[in-house]
Amino acid sequence: MKVLVNAGPWLAVPPPGYGGIENVVATLVPALRERGVQVVLASVGSSTLEVDELISVFDDGRFTELQKPYNQVMGIAHAHQARVVAELRARDDIDLVHDHVEVVGPAVLSALGGPPVLHTLHWDLHKHPAFYGAFPTGIAVNGVSESQLARAPDALRAASFGAVHLASPLADRDLRVERGEHLVVMGRICALKGQHVAARVCQKLGLPLVLAGPVSGRNSAAELDVVVQNPYHPLHSHPDVRYHLDQVSRYLDGELVRWVGAVGGADRDQLYASARAALFPIQWDEPGGTAVVEALALGVPPVGLRRGCLPEIIDHGRTGFLADSEEELAEWVLRVDELDPEECRREARRRFSPSVMAERYLELYERATTR
Ligand code: UDP
Known part of the structure; x- marks a missing residue:
């Protein structure tokens, strides 16, 4: 079977640091290839993931350009999509397209009349009812959690092939490093991820906290400073920049609560794996x-608010803790040492390994190509 996996033009695969969809693709593709699937990856030229073929328009990821005016963003998305479409028109050896690019992908691919398409929904489907309500019906779709699909418009939920949970290659690696004292929040710095809540809780409890993640594509304090110091910078008023400035930076005392910018590769693994717990004070219905x-794969117990996909991933009291309020979150944070890291690792190997994810996708590929 030959599958064209469309990862989009925003970041290389695997991404050098932060990257949502690109991380999913980097996790899935090797496990598919181990199972004999040939993969043509549509991404950017700097992608280093081992595949059978790479197609691209742009040499490097255009992530920072997502902040540009709408028509420019769409221009980038369309240029990438046009390359995918040209490829599909020019050849007949692709059995299926596994599409991860929401903006123009599904509509264009559905109209193309080429190979069957499976589109994976990555976002919170509640947010743009008009967009998701009009989602093309000619293609198969799947979600990344039951809770994400439960919030989808009726027609989309009814047409979907169900949910495939996300996975991590860390589930197979058994990475063990010395445990530190710090708690960690790993993710984009933005109001949805709720870093300010983690900071408030840890400051109150006197526990060290490390916040890791980019602010609107800026990977370090120095990069962010360029934006903050220049009132004419296009990102100056970006909600994530304002969030960092107005709600997070007040807790950054350089000792107890620190922001280390975006971390990638071995540095990310080391920082994450040595944490006492990973905090998820999410302020939205996290889809995947x-x-x-x-965190589970690294044996770092997750402690979060009971929202979105978290109750599907965390088994409260066994592999992590779920709280219904900030006060409760603080109480559970104090009890993280009661959780067994081995139980977290086992759960990740059992439910969230790349093999488990690839097997599930192979079932959906079969369904999409035979329907
Ligand atoms: N991440 C990273 N470096 C950072 C912050 C995040 O490598 O500094 C990674 C993180 O480990 C995860 C991904 O980025 O693999 C974020 O995925 P998640 O689904 O948690 O968030 P979202 O896709 O909503 O941004």
């Missing part, structure tokens, strides 16, 4: 929760 799965 890669970072939660990664």
Whole structure:
């Protein structure tokens, strides 16, 4: 079977640091290839993932351009999509398209009349009812959690092939490093991820907290400073930049609560694996929760608010804690040492390994190609 996996033009696969969809693709593709699937990856030229073929328009990821005016963003998305469409028109050896690019992908691919398409929904489907309500019906779709699909418009939920949970290669690696004292929040710095709540809780409890993640594509304090110091910078008023400035930076005392910018590769693994617990004080219905799965895989108990996909991933009292309020979150944080890291690792190996995810996708590929 030959599958064209469309990962989009925003970041390389695997991503150098932060990256949601690109991480999912980097986790799935090797496990598919181990099972004999040939993969043509549509991404950017700097992608280093081992595949059978790479197609691209752009040499490097255009992530920071997502902040540009709408028509420019769409221009990038369309240029990438046009390359995918040209490829599909020019050849007849692709059995299925596994699409991860929401903006123009599904509509264009559905109209193309080429190979069957499976589109994986990555976002919170409640947010743009008009967009998701009009989702093309000619293609198969799947979600990344039951809770995500439960919030989808009726027609989309009814047409979907169900949910495939996200996975992490860390589930197979058994990475063991010395446990530190710090708690960690791993993710984009933005109001949805709720870093300010984690900071408030840890400051109150006197526990060290490390916040890791980019602010609107800025990977370090120095990069962010360029934006903050220049009132004419296009990102100056970006909600994530304002969030960092107005709600997070007040807790950054350099000792107890620290922001280390975006971390990638071995540095990310070391920082994450040595944490006492991973906090998820989410302020939205997190659709997939890669970072939660990664915490389990590393034997770092996740502690979060009971929202979105978290109750599907965390078994309260066994593999992590779920709280219904900030006060309760603080109480559970104090009890993290009661959780067994081995139980977290076992759960990740059993439910969130790349093999488990690939097997599930192979079932859906079969369904999409035979329907
Ligand atoms: N991540 C990273 N470095 C960072 C912050 C995040 O590598 O500094 C990774 C994180 O480990 C996870 C992904 O980025 O693999 C974020 O995925 P998640 O689903 O948690 O968040 P979202 O896709 O909503 O941004």
